[in-house]
Amino acid sequence: MTLPRSVGILLLCAGVVACEGSAQHTHHPGGNEPDPPPPATSDSVRPAPAKFSCDASAVPSDLPFPRLSRTQVMNSLRFSIARALPNEADAVWENLAPLLARYPTDQRTPAPGDLKGGFSRLDQSIQQTQIDVMYDLGNAVAQELTSTDARRNALLGSCASDSQTANDRACLETFIRGWGSRVLRYPLPTAEVTAFADIAGATPVNRAAVADVITTVLNSPWFLYRVEHGTAAGQPVSPLSAFELAAKLSYQLWQAPPDDALWAAATDGSLLTETGFSAQLDRMMKSPQLRGSLDEFVSEWLRLEELPSLEALRNDPVYRSFVGAQMPLDATRTAMFEDVQLSAWNTVVSGGTVSDFLHDKRSYTADPFLAGIYGVPVWSGSGPAPVMPSQNRGGLLTRAALLATGTPSTRPIHRGYLVRNALLCQQVGAPPPNASTRPPAPTERMTTRQVVSQLTSGGSCGGCHNNTINPPGFVLEGFDALGRERDVERLFNPQGHETATPSVDTSADVLLYDSEQRVISSASELSRMIDDSQLFESCVAQHYFRFAHARVESTSRDGCLLSEMETVARSGAPMADLLKTVVQHPTFKQRSFQ
Template identity: 80%
Template sequence: MTSPRLVSLLLLCAGAIACHGSIEQPVPGGNDSGGEDDPAPPASSVPIPPAPERFSCDTNAVPVDLPLPRLSRTQLGNSLRFAVARALPSEADAIWAKVAPTFARYPTDQRTPAPGDLKGGYSRLDQSIQQAQIDAMYDLGQAVAQELTGSNARRNTLLGSCASDGQTANDRACLETFIRGWGSRVLRHPLPAAEVTAFADIAGSTPVDRGAVADVITALLNSPWFLYRIEHGTEASQPASPLSAFELASRLSYQFWQAPPDDELWAAAVNGSLLTEAGFAAQLNRMLQGPQLRSSLDEFVSEWLRLEELPSLVALQNDPVYQAFVGEEMPTDAARTAMFEDVQLSAWQTIVSGGSVSNFLHDRRSYTGDHYLASIYGVPVWSGSGPAPVIPSQNRSGLLTRAALLATGTASTRPIHKGYMVRNALLCQQVGAPPPNASDRPPSPTTDMTTRQAVTQLTSGGSCGACHNQIINPPGFVLEGFDALGRERRVERLYDSRGHVTNTPPVDTVAEVRVYDSERRAVSNAAELTQMIDDSQLFESCIALQYFRFSHARVESTSRDGCLLSEMETAARSGAPMADMLKTLANHPTFKQRSFQ
């Protein structure tokens, strides 16, 4: 559930609000049409010139790496599944089903907005360490260990015939072989003799006893080498040290697949080819072309675009106004999930088809097998293979008009919410926080007042008017051509409390949108807004910044990270495949080294 503090952003401002960012400062008391002396804005057919590039490179600046990156909850779960599958591949699914309830107790990472952002953020940025995590991880280690050693047959599969040959002289060597093999893959680096000895000593005088082996496995799964990405580099005495082959393999794998290195990547680390230019390029291309990339991309898109903020579509199913608004068929939460997947698949299909960032913004194909969402788009359901159907309406301009970004779970649209999303998530522009006394109730239509009229009435006056009228509200008003389920509309149906229609006024989608500095245009529909955003290239710069935060699990320093950010921005703006932006990140020298400054 969205917190009142976050909800208040979307609502009426009753006091001063500070507007800042890369758009021109609004004039206090301004209105939708600008000041009285302002000339009329150009029509949307006059392209917005590209905004200046956001980032610049200082070659003397050295980025600061996270001191000890903790695996995210998703990465930890994938690492545990990898450990189980590596130990007992034929029983991996059954074992994971047994330990999944224990994993469910592991705390969820909290999404952390960047400074100045009122919403959004990435769960990877949560690098906190809690006692609850430590306790849950110990229980997880024990649960996995007990399952892996739950029978003599399982123990024998782990250790080999030496565990059951009736001899005791070879038991210690048997256990050490298991630790060097399975343990090295689980901890993601070849274990030196001293570490093998230390782990084997945990078993005491009964190295192949099932309980003793379980204790060793528990210790391995609670090792810092398992829970964190530990990087010493190869020249630790230097301010920035090249990563070892195994450190680089882990960084690549967790970045793009959210999991430990697979056999091929591990082999490239073992033979050293990963440290060559050709070897690294081969592995990077393989990872960017592999289906495992989708998990990471889905998480990025979902958190960047704040998809989970969409409430349940059935919570108000007994409300007469919501019932009347929805019509004959009530949506289900399966439709809500399909809305998320539709956006995620758009990004994925852009990557695999070689499309650009601009192509992603403009993508008008429907990627859903859900009949309810398909009916909203006016297309047949997609089978999941072959070309996805193109949405016929020209006003379905792509990302901005996907149902996940338009639906609200209520009978009312949320122009303020959508306006802030455009500003902050898609353009990376900051808007000041609402005052403490801001209302926690969103403006809603009445029996004789449209949503736009209600929002304008409640936000256009006083010190709030400047920000709302010139920055927040206009993009949201342009999107009023879609209702609170994402359906296109020309009129807005107004209801009384019993769900009876009281009026059907036409929807007004015309607004003056100020994109950056003094660049503003009169916009009348979502397609024009999308084109204006694309022409400015602020969306391309923004996605580069957002992907940097996601991949690095931290907020950028525009000075110290400027070189990488500048290259990613250039790749995103160039019209090259969107995958090139991801590739730029991995090919940058900072990806292959560890900073100790």
């Protein structure tokens, strides 16, 4: 069950299971690096024990037949068009827009025991709609690529338009061998080139016949899936071929087929050497193409899309009074997402750590409304980003994307659950059947905290809300439903008239894990507790494992990689090393058939 941010959940806690670990912090130089975390105090939380351990005899499982995600399919289609008609690729893509919109969106699937979250990559289902739309897309691309003799000639070369017919078959086969191999991501053997060419029949360079060939290639399982046979037939675990490894590496880091340099490394075999693989990995990690994959990971991990429109209630009198003179647009909503994504990106490219990402207080926005929320000038996109001046801004926890609700009311329950589940990897049990689905909202005289406490402090809800969900949410009540800092909560009547301005109470007794419990009253203190515990670092590793592998981990079979990722995340190593750990691990270069 996926619950939108607008829904206030009264959650019954069936038990909390924490990600656990220990840590150091090392600050790494960089042009736009995050500020170092605040110093530890004598009241610092003890690092939690490591959650994952390695059983060297365990064999990790693999997805049986990895399907490309929607994003990866779209990138692959663009690649196929650009390989065929590089000078007209943008125009062709624009013509395909209506069909592209019909391709089903991958459904985000939470891990077992989680009420929310999950990654779209985990959706490995196949719908009839996908098959139908993919056929239509393949056909549409084929029709575009062969719509004129000039385009057909650009695909096949001069042999398609000369007076000779004896060379037509060879002309088509050359195109299939070159374009088809890159699109299907492996060198097509002669038998397969022949099979594709046979589709054109007796008219190999006829535009309609060539279109049939292209349609067939784009609907091949090799296009829609990552097909991995390995190089040791019949063995339970087999090394990947150079081209299988190139495709796996490229889709992991760039969500797209291998580029020319990676393809060349696969072709000459250097990708299978330690030196050659490292060279390609370093090149790919420095490429701007990495950002698309990182953006998707961060957005889905932190559930940014749960933030509703900031304009939907623009005519509601309470919302208008709450917002003030300037109404935010949905461009600000997008800017809120980009602010979080750019924080992660700049952490990676500057050599910052996972801890640096948590504590980063720089604002990465050119949106005036969002910059106003942070109290900083807009950022030009180059040079050091401005630092948020407030000491109460605790880095990631107080970015507007994680605080805003699209309503005049904050959501302490949502905020608390996000901290527990997304940032700490602690599971919270499902709500009881009679739980209210109506978001707790302040009244003319009662604050949001008072209403939430009244609704959740007793009965079957109390144990979980009082000890687990509500406390971190209450600590964040110093920020309103747009992410603006506040000392008082403005209460309104239904007509939007202000009725009271009580002080905001941000103090709470936060139990992080075991006996590590502190009474705190600021977001910066909460960030420090989370970081000291190392639960955040372990949790990032766990979430990135799921994103990278398009499946939920097995703590027994995947323990070795998870343990290594956890160690890297906690060690003070660059956050980029966490991404690299996945592809450098021996299991990345092999295929398990067990």
